Amino acid sequence: MNQTPRTHLFEVSWEVCNKVGGIYEVVASKAQQAMRAFDGEYFLIGPDTKHNTEFTETDEPCWDAIRYALKDKDLRCRFGRWEIPGRPRVILVDFNGRHDSNQLLRQLWERFGVDSLSGSWDYIEPVSFSYTCGEVIATIHQVLSAREKIHGIAHFHEWMCGAGILALKTLAPFIGTVFTTHATVLGRSLCGNGIDIYARMAEISPSQEASRFNVVAKCSMETVSAREADIFTTVSGITAEEARYFLGRQPDVVTTNGLDLTAILDYSKDRELAKKNRASMLAPVNKLLRRELPEDTRILICSGRYEHHNKGVDLFIDALAKAKETLKGTGKKVLALMLMMGGHTGPDANAVNGDATVHADAAHPEYGFLTSHKLYGAEHDPIVTTCRRLGLNNTADDPVQVLFVPAMLDGKDGFFNMPYFDVLSSGDLGVFPSWYEPWGYTPHEAAAYGVPTITTDLSGFGLWVRQLEQQTGPQPGIGVIPRKGKDYADVVADLANVLVHYASCSDEELDQRRLTVRAASAHADWKEFFQLYMQAYRGANAKAHARRHASAHKNKLSKELAMRPSSIPFLRTLNAVSELPAELSRLRDIASNIWWCWQPEAMEMFESMAPELWEACGHNPIYMVENTPAARLQELAAKKSFVKAVKDLAKKFDAYMAQEHLSDVLEDGTVTVDMERPVAYFSTEFGMHESLQLYSGGLGVLSGDHMKSSSDERLPLIGVGLFYLNGYFQQTVDKSGHQNPVYPENHPASLPLEAMLDEKGAPLMISVPLGSRNLYARIWKVQVGLCPLYLMDTNVPENTDDDRRVTARLYEADRDVRMRQEILLGMGGVRMLRALGITPSVWHMNEGHSAFLVLERLRQHMKGDDLTLEEAKTLVRSSCVFTTHTPVDAGNERFSADLMSRYFPEFAKKLGLEWQDFLKLGRLDGGDPNTFDMTVLALTMSSQANGVSMMHGMVSRRMWHKVWKGFAEAELPIGHVTNGVHTASYVGPAFRPLLDRYVGENWLDLHTDDPAWEKVQDIPDSEFWAARRAQKQTLIDALRERLPLCSAYSDITGEEREQWLSALNQDALIIGFARRFAPYKRATMLFADADRLARLLNDPKRPTVLIMAGKAHPADTKGIELIEDVVRWSRDPRFYGKIFFVENYNLEVSRWLSRGCDVWLNNPRRPHEASGTSGEKVPVNGGINLSISDGWWVEGDNGENGWTIGPKATYATLSAVQNDYEDAESLYQLLENKVVPLFFKRGKDALPHGWILVAKNSLQSLTAQYGCRRMVRDYMEQIYVPAARRGLAMAADRQAKARKLTEWQKTIPGRFNTCAIKHIEVSGLEGNTVYCGKPFTVKLQLTLGDMKAEELRVQMLLGVTDGVNFTEQPEIIDLAFASEADGLLTYEASCTAKANGLHAYGLRVVPVADPMDHVVRAGFVHWA
Secondary structure, X not given: OOOOOEEEEEEEOOOOOOOOOHHHHHHHHHXXXXXXXXXXXXXXXXXXXXXXXXXXXXXXXXXXXXXHHHHHOOOEEEEEEEOOOOOOEEEEEEOOOOOOHHHHHHHHHHHHOOOOOOOOHHHHHXXXXXXXXXXXXXXXXXXXXXXXXXXXXXXXXXXXXXXXXXXXXXXXXXXXXXEEEOOOHHHHHHHHOOOOHHHHHHHOOHHHHXXXXXXXXXXXXXXXXXXXXXXXXXXXXXXXXXXXXXXXXXXXXXXXXXXXHHHOOOOOOOHHHHHHHHHHHHHHHXXXXXXXXXXOOEEEEEEEOOOOOOOOHHHXXXXXXXXXXXXXXXXXXXXXXXXXXXXXXXXXXXXXXXXXXXXXXXXXXXXXXXXXXXXXXXXXXXXXXXXXXXXXXXXXXXXXXXXXXXXXXEOOOOOOOOXXXXXXXXXXXXXXXXXXXXXXXXXXXXXXXXXXXXXXXXXXXXXXXXXXXXXXXXXXXEEEEOOOOOOHHHHHHHHHHHHHHHHHOXXXXXXXXXXXXXXXXHHHEHHHHHHHHHHHHHHHHHHHHHHHHHHHOXXXXXXXXXXXXXXXXXXXXXXXXXXOOHHHOHHHHHHOEHHHHHOHHHHHHHHHHOHHHHHHOOOOHHHHHHHOOHHHHHHHHOOHHHHHHHXXXXXXXXXXXXXXXXXXXXXXXXXXXXXXXXXXXXOOOOOOOOOOOOOOOHXXXXXXXXXXXXXXXXXXXXXXXXXXXXXXXXXXXXXXXXXXXXXXXXXXXXXXXXXXXXXXXXXXXXXXXXXOXXXXXXXXXXXXXXXXXXEEEOOXXXXXXXXXXXXXXXXXXXXXXXXXXXXXXXXXXXXXXHHOOOOOOEEEEEXXXXXXXXXXXXXHHXXXXXXXXXXXXXXXXXXXXXXXXXXXXXXXXXXXXXXXXXXXXXXXXXXXXXXXXXXXXXXXXXXXXXXXXXXXXXXXXXXXXXXXXXXXXXXXHXXXXXXXXXXXXXXXXXXXXXXXXXXXXXXXXXXXXXXHHHOOOOHHHOOOOOHHHHHHHHOOHHHHHHHHHHHHHHHHHHHHHHHHHOHHHOOOOHHHHHHHHOOOOXXXXXXXXXXXXXXXXXXXXHHOOHHHHHHHHOOOOOOEEEEEEOOOOOOOHHHHHHHHXXXXXXXXXXXXXXXXXXXXOOHXXXXXHHHHOOEEEEOOXXXXXXXXHHHHHOHHHOOEEEEEOOOHHHHHOOOOOEEEEOOOOXXXXXXXXXXXXXXXXXXXXXXHHHHHHHHHOOOOOOOOHHHXXXXXXXXXXXXXXXXXXXXXXXXXXXXXXXXXXXXXXXXXXXXXXXXXHHHHHHHHHHHHOOOEEEEEEEEOOEOOEOOOOOOEEEEEEEEOOOOOHHHEEEEEEXXXXXXXXXXXXXXXXXXXXXXXXXXXXXXXXXXXXXXXXXXEEEEEEEEOOOOOOOHHHHOOOEEO
């Protein structure tokens, strides 16, 4: 059964609980009608001024559902009731600091064409308020509509609230919108400057006049709001005509203003209260005038906004002066009250104290006071100066007395101390001779209070009275003075005559007119007029319903374009692409998944479509699919072999994509990690292919390989990163070797990117706070085989120009931009995953760049799960893991405290932390108080951490041992998973089929220990060498084509070029060196003895060539200088044609070099190479490594699969001084005595059998071991699964374990200190000697103190030592509980030394609550 939708009405005004002008009366007086019409489903929304009148904060069930949704979006609101008839619900919005004004105004320009350029604070403030109101409405509507079927209507008053309509157009387009203008901005401005707009309407150019009077921004907002609203209304026919000309839209409904007469006492009948109010009002007036006014004095009241000309104040004063002359000698007295708020400093004590000796003007003691309050600039005030000029001086004999009261009459004005309506009820005539009055609430209210009223035919109320008279006859209590098209002097005379009449008429006539004016006002009651608003609301709902219906049935090929009226040409773009023939339709599917980049047949197929285009577009299949000429596509569709290749590849692709992801399942069937709860892999760069420029070097290539290999291994993993407009730079190098960076743009339309959309089909956006503003980002998805990679992009109109460039360049040198990048990557990444509905089981921080993610996770869990900060830390830490790639302290990402203070003080408050305590999250005890260390944050907030090689794990434990005081360096919770490469991406076209044939077609799937790798030795040397020569020739051809295009060698031409390139041939030994140019990588070490190197390279019998490539960070001057040195050496006559530098090193160049070079040279300064994956690409292609013993090569070198420069690295060498010249000497000797001779040593068949043997050993021992598939398996087994299980356990039962563990941790410092080790005993030793393999026994006795036995773990550490530290991971042996006597607990274990040499051992007791966690986490230990 279909449910009838309910409808909620939201009404937004600056004057909700904030009395400023007439709109307050509109909103307040009709609230009761709205409450009835919408059965209480009515919300008024206004600004939180902190001192809102008539507002009572309430705690009602109706607020519960929306309070937390608003809080979750950082929308600060107060909830309550407006203490007026009907007591409507009110939401007061605190918009201060919600938006960065530049961001918001730019967004409104780009989306809707609102020209805010000239807007100042009085424009920006209401725009920020109303846009925030739109966000509030969208959030509330989302909450309410989720519970039941409802529709929403939102009503916005005046331009000041128009931005709320624009917000809803974006955030909640299915809400109907109504916009009411009560007076156009331009009309008010023109009339205020004396222009008769009604006489000249057709002559006025709105844009020119808006510019002339400096109201462009307000007019633009008003125009766009009227245009974009579903229903546009004005309050009178005269304003409707004005809107048609000035705003370009005829109002749909004229919503005439009304009043709620049930709330207004009928003073026309009950004169006693009116007389009482009159007496109260006259008492301070008489004191100010220094005399008692006669009983029959007639009181005239003119009130409203202080607009001297628009409100007809000038006309009133001129008429008073003329009436004064007429009334002289008649004995009639008039008191004219000007009740208009103006600038003042408070009551004028001299005026109000009644002291007859104090005069208003000492030079003219006969003059009386004209004002009750001290005015700002009284000498220039229009009312005061005009009265003095016209002789209205309040002398004792003047028949007309004038009093200007500029204060708000709220009962606390300091003069009357009466509410405005009490003062109004005391009047005899309301005078409102407006020149510009769209409606006119002041005469309307006067009529309702039984006060005869004068208005004009230039006011909406006056025109309504004219219409009423046509229906009911003359209304003697309301006079409508003609002003339209009439001479000013004549109008003054007409009004003066009316004033004289009311000063002179009888009390009986006056009372009769009170009755008639009250009766007339009954025709303008909301009972009559609210139906006009209901008509508007129904119209808005109908249009919203049409949108909802159209959305459900929208043709996907259609596109709605936002209307942007402008006198400046505005051009939109569209992209014309070729339509694929049906036979080739699957090409787009394949091109849209990065999977193609490790399928050789896919790249060959795309290249064959148009070889020149393939090279020109940088090997980009999406570009090929969309830009291959239509005629060529038809030709390919008719080619059977090509169509078959497409079908075969599509079949392979479909089979690959049909594979199920792996998962981890507990014994009880609980799934800990799968694609519903995946591993989230955060990295600042991803290098998957040269056509997708989102990487700089090794870290990015590793991240890309991690994604590819996770897909091949079917790991449930998703990637999180940034989409860079320019990515990393493209490199050119001039003849002097100077590096010049170029930043071409990445164009999303030509890349395999899918835009993530929200439920309305708009780009899905997330935002993160940056101090007082938000940073916005849209989301792209790249599908990497089975694994999606989500990328955030700040190049969106919601951001300022400066924030749009946050994701412009990778590794931006500007530290502020770098911080914003990392805030977006970490905190934004967490918010992005939530927006996508993804709940990771493991959060992997690949380097410290993404460490801010833990802060956002803390905030979310504290807020969403009601956890304390420490409880949230326990929970978040359990599922976070961290990989460090930095082997030197200076390489860790750090930000200054000053820079942190730009963006994090408010966030610190959300975590409940003082600023200095917040900074401690990224600081070691005793560390630099002026820095925030991202690695410290990541380490302390991760359950597991790892380096990227065995050596790097040792280096990292030594570097960060201060994080865990009291524990042995070798046992700290930083392990290692040695990096690998995605073998399928780097194996060359000759070696892939060779391995298919001899090792097996599944060789890429083989694990390291599979005996099938032994078959590598069965490959005939001739075939192995033929494969090497084929790939080497490809490299030679590529170099011969590319090197002449390098700027560094552009002057080498003709025959000289041929001679220069002649050494690049199959007979030469080619040594490759390609990597980032940083000083520690020692690119120029080979030039330590240039003459010796020259002899080596120029040996005619053993020709050798050195190929070098790499980039230096644009801010790394030393790295840039190294490139200059290399280019200079390459142009040195001694090395001419022997050393080449290839510019713009990227993944394509990397593939050429790793596939074609004979030797891969790596000579970093140890231990600065954390892993060094470039050399891992070489073995599968038959190449051999020549490397310093650092990074992965420490493990990889087995003495038969390559050569090590200098000594083999051990734990002891970590602290050893490394001599560059000694390493250079070792390198020269290896080249001269081993490498070069072995390459040129040929058998009778001309094959270098010895060389081939080393190459085979390299391929067999290294390919699988240092493949990335082994790496991701290690991550899954050693890190991801344990973290997922730990995180699941901590989160179960509303985080019960995390809460309990945190509570336990609180009590440990004191309780653990009561535990005492009483005795230790080691037996089975002979002195200090133990025999390998022979057990010995250890025993430890302790007293528990306040601890429990199950809270303690007694352990022995045993391992090889250098006399100071363990030199490798020690064996940790748990002592078992043996007995208890008299409170003394005994623990025992049997231990065995497994290696010869000096050993260290130690006994300790540690507190442990969670067996799944590392013992160091508690942070306490007792050593015996």
